[in-house]
Amino acid sequence: MTTDFRLPDLGEGLTEAEIVQWLVAPGDTVTLNQTLAEVETAKAIVELPSPYDGIVATLHAEAGDTVAVGAPLIAFDVDGEDSASDASTPAEGGAAASAAEPATQANLVGYGAAPSGGARPARRARRAAGTAASIVDTAVLEAAPHxxxxxxxxxxxxxxxxxxxxxxxxxxxxxxxxxxxxxxxxxxxxxxxxxxxxxxxxVAPAVPSPPTARPAAELDGERETRIAIRGVRKHTAEAMVQSAFTAPHVTCFHTVDVTETMDLIASLREDRALSGHRIGPLVVIAKAVCLALGRTPGLNSRWDAEAGEIVQHHYVDLGIAAATERGLIVPNIRDADRMSLIGLADALTALTETARSGRTSPAELAGGTFSITNIGVFGIDAGTPILPPGQSGILAVGAVRPQPWVHRGDLAVRQVMTLSLSFDHRVVDGAEGARFLKDVADVLQEPGRAMLMA
Known part of the structure; x- marks a missing residue:
C-alpha cells in the first residue's frame, strides 16, 4: 500500500520547517529509523527518521521548500493490503507502522526507541544526480604524498x-x-x-580556490542582492520584535577592574591538573551571574501575562548567545547554578562546539531563565541587548582592555571591562537591577568575594 508520512510536530511550538536536503530519492528502499531528510526549523537542524520499512514512492517537497507541520512530506510503498493510510503524528504513525508490521514503532525526529535488536540501522548512502558517493581507499591516502x-x-x-x-x-x-x-x-x-x-x-596547491566576488560593475547591472528571510534569521527577528515591543527594557552599565579575575584565570590555566578544562573570562562571569541571581531572584523570573503572575525560577538555565553560520542562537546550560567552575567550563565548551557544528537541538534552545551575550569577542565595550522572550534579564559582556585606573589611591594600568545589563522593568525595578550588576562586578573585581555569596 502507499502511505503518506506528514511532517511531524517538532516541538517547542514550531509550525513549519525548511527542507535542507533529502537523503533518499524515489525508488530507494529504506528501513525503519533510517534518516530521510535534514530539515531546518526556526531553532535547529533536525534529522527526520523513517517511520517505515518500505520503498520511497514520492517526495512531496523539494530541497529549499518550507513545509507546514502536518503537510504531506513523503510517500512510501509498504508491504500490506492495497489501501491508503496516513502517518502524521507519533500515535498515527505507530498505528500505520503496525499495519505494515515494522520491527517497532517509528522513531520520529531522532528520539525514542531504536528498532528491536538494539543498534539503530546505519544511514543509507545519499543518492545524488545519478551517481553514488565517492569512496577512496584509506591505505592509498596514507601511502601517497600530499x-x-x-x-x-x-x-x-x-x-x-x-x-x-x-x-x-x-x-x-x-x-x-x-x-x-x-x-x-x-x-x-x-x-x-x-x-x-x-x-x-x-593539499592547498591541489584544491581550487573559492571564486572571488565579482565587482559590482560585472554583476549585469544588478546593484542589490535579495536574501529570503527564513530559518534562524526569521525566528530571531520575530522574537526580538515581540520582546522589544512587549517588555519595557531598561539598560544600565558598570565598568569594573577585572585584573584579579584575569590573574586568577592565568593561574588556573597554568595548573596541569586543569589542563583538560578551558577556563576563560566567560566561565568566571557565568559563575558570578549564578551567584548574583541567588541574591536577586527578580532577574531570574518571567512575566506571565495570561496568568497575571510573576514566576520566579528556583534554578538557573543559563542562556549563552552564540553567533553561528545559521545566525544568532541562545542555547542553555541547564541547572548552571548547581555547577562548579570546572563544570561550567566543560558545559560551556560543549555548548560552543555543538552550536558551531550546527547540532544544537530545539530542546537546548528553549526554556532559558537568564542569558549572557559576549560582545567583547568582537572588540565591543558595551551595548543594549534585547531580552530573549520569556526572560527578565540579559547581561552583555564587553572587551577586556588595559586602561589607566585608580587602584588603591594610585594611578595604574589595570584590566577593565564594561558590563551592560538589560532587564524587564515590569519584573525588576532599578534598585534590584543595580544590586545584581554590582554583585557580578564585585566577584569579577575580587573573585574571593564569591566565598561570601555561595
Whole structure:
C-alpha cells in the first residue's frame, strides 16, 4: 500500500520547517529509523527518521521548500493490503507502522526507541544526480604524498555518505574539498570544520580556490542582492520584535577592574591538573551571574501575562548567545547554578562546539531563565541587548582592555571591562537591577568575594 508520512510536530511550538536536503530519492528502499531528510526549523537542524520499512514512492517537497507541520512530506510503498493510510503524528504513525508490521514503532525526529535488536540501522548512502558517493581507499591516502592525492573525479561506488553537518558541508564546498577524501582520513567519526580546514591547508596547491566576488560593475547591472528571510534569521527577528515591543527594557552599565579575575584565570590555566578544562573570562562571569541571581531572584523570573503572575525560577538555565553560520542562537546550560567552575567550563565548551557544528537541538534552545551575550569577542565595550522572550534579564559582556585606573589611591594600568545589563522593568525595578550588576562586578573585581555569596 502507499502511505503518506506528514511532517511531524517538532516541538517547542514550531509550525513549519525548511527542507535542507533529502537523503533518499524515489525508488530507494529504506528501513525503519533510517534518516530521510535534514530539515531546518526556526531553532535547529533536525534529522527526520523513517517511520517505515518500505520503498520511497514520492517526495512531496523539494530541497529549499518550507513545509507546514502536518503537510504531506513523503510517500512510501509498504508491504500490506492495497489501501491508503496516513502517518502524521507519533500515535498515527505507530498505528500505520503496525499495519505494515515494522520491527517497532517509528522513531520520529531522532528520539525514542531504536528498532528491536538494539543498534539503530546505519544511514543509507545519499543518492545524488545519478551517481553514488565517492569512496577512496584509506591505505592509498596514507601511502601517497600530499601532492599525489586525487583532486579530480574519482571512481564512484555505492557507499555511505560522509558524516558531517550542513555547515561543514557548505564550508567544504566553498573550499573545494571532497568530504569523501576527508572521511577516509578521519575514520568513522563525524567530519568537523577543523578536519576540512586541515585537509585544505595540507593539499592547498591541489584544491581550487573559492571564486572571488565579482565587482559590482560585472554583476549585469544588478546593484542589490535579495536574501529570503527564513530559518534562524526569521525566528530571531520575530522574537526580538515581540520582546522589544512587549517588555519595557531598561539598560544600565558598570565598568569594573577585572585584573584579579584575569590573574586568577592565568593561574588556573597554568595548573596541569586543569589542563583538560578551558577556563576563560566567560566561565568566571557565568559563575558570578549564578551567584548574583541567588541574591536577586527578580532577574531570574518571567512575566506571565495570561496568568497575571510573576514566576520566579528556583534554578538557573543559563542562556549563552552564540553567533553561528545559521545566525544568532541562545542555547542553555541547564541547572548552571548547581555547577562548579570546572563544570561550567566543560558545559560551556560543549555548548560552543555543538552550536558551531550546527547540532544544537530545539530542546537546548528553549526554556532559558537568564542569558549572557559576549560582545567583547568582537572588540565591543558595551551595548543594549534585547531580552530573549520569556526572560527578565540579559547581561552583555564587553572587551577586556588595559586602561589607566585608580587602584588603591594610585594611578595604574589595570584590566577593565564594561558590563551592560538589560532587564524587564515590569519584573525588576532599578534598585534590584543595580544590586545584581554590582554583585557580578564585585566577584569579577575580587573573585574571593564569591566565598561570601555561595
Amino acid at each position: 601532492d599525489a592525492l586525487p583532486t579530480g573525479p574519482v571512481e564512484t561506488v555505492q557507499g555511505e555518505r560522509p558524516r558531517s553537518t550542513p555547515p561543514v558541508r557548505a564550508h567544504a564546498k566553498q573550499l573545494g574539498v571532497d568530504l569523501v577524501l576527508v572521511a577516509a582520513e578521519v575514520g568513522d567519526r563525524p567530519i568537523t570544520r577543523a578536519d576540512v580546514d586541515a585537509y585544505a591547508e595540507r
